[in-house]
Amino acid sequence: MTTHSPHDVLAGRDPADLSREELATLGMKLDDVEIQHTADRWPVPGTRAERRAERQVATWFAITALTGLAFLAVFMFWPWEYESPGSDRHLVYLLYTPLLGLTLGLSVFALGMGVFAYAKRFLPEETAVQRRHDGPSPDLDRRTIAAQFVQAGTTSGIGRRRLITRTAGLGAAVMGLGVGVFALGGFVKNPWKGGDKAALWTTPWAPVNGEKVFLRRDTGDPHDVSLVRPEDLDAGAMETVFPFRESDREDEEALVNALRGSDTPVMLIRLRPGTPTVQRKGFENFNYGDYWAFSKICTHLGCPTSLFEQRSNRILCPCHQSQFDAAHYAKPIFGPAARALPQLPLDVDEEGYFIAKGDFGEPVGPGFWERKS
Secondary structure (H helix, E strand, O other), X not given: OOOOOHHHHHOOOOHHHOOHHHHHHHHHHHOOEEEEEEEOOOOOOXXXXXXXXXXXXXXXXXXXXXXXXXHHHHHXXXXXXXXXXXXXXXXXXXXXHHHHHHHHHHHHHHHHHHHHHHHHHHOOEEEEEEOOOOOOOHHHHHHHHHXXXXXXXXXXXXXXXXXXXXXXXXXXXXXXXXXXXXXXXXXXXXXXXXXXXXXXXXXXXXXXXXXXXXXXXXXXXXXXXXXXXXXXXXXXXXXXXXXXXXXXXXXXXXXXHHHHOOOOOEEEEEXXXXXXOOOOOOOXXXXXXXXXXXXXXXXXXXXXXXXXXXXXXXXXXXXXXXXXXXXXXXXXXXXXXXXXXXXXXXXXXXXXXXXXOOOOXXXXXXXXXXXXX
């Protein structure tokens, strides 16, 4: 196998003194690349066929920009809040996520097709043969590779194809803006908007005008209200419960929202009699005897902590295997979660039904920038 030494090819010249064309040629020699055939796609510039091909490539990049703008419009202005199946806007709500996927997917697809079409129609036809070798020095390799890339762009005529460069830049910029907005848009929310009633600080368990908030089951029918009593749970049992107010009984939207809200599910746990427990400071009266209620939303990444191990009193999150000790105020004891599950204060009313004495003692779910626990 024949290889070229950098010193032999340079013949004593400094790489910094070489032109871009010379560096590109040098890089091929160092890599033992031999050009067998090369031909310009458009040997006669400015023909109607060339301009037509340029417009076709530019069309793909224009589609990239338009679908990127459509993605931004859907993300920022399309109704995204939950609408119940009986609502006139339920279909509009259901289309939100598919439209996000469709517009972003079309934008990425069009950008790829534009790049593919440009390479097929404008990059010179070339056949090259390369021998395998260990490669040149890293510094010289960087110089020659960069020169080869620039040389490829020069020979393709990209510099004089303003329509393509402008539409490609516009399409890539709009798509990049859309991806950036999608990634960061959900984080742009003021936790203090609304004061003490801000959405990030309160949940539907919070009392309103002194009205009782009962613990109910989800039977599959929002109008079938099944309230929970202490005798409904055996020792060591767990049940998922949701908030219910009598004023919401005929309000289908309120009933559905209470069952589907991201911060409403609660694990109602009855520990076995005699189980040693540790109460959290400031939350000493939140339990009702052997009954404890914790948010079902994991404090790691918001997954549902849907498993309860009766013998060890452990609450388990199946997503990333975080574990919490229900007898130790749901303190994390294993896995990535670093905060205890928020606890709901419990009581029983005069008719023997479980009620919430108030909202959770801290915000539900993963921490955000002003959460103290």
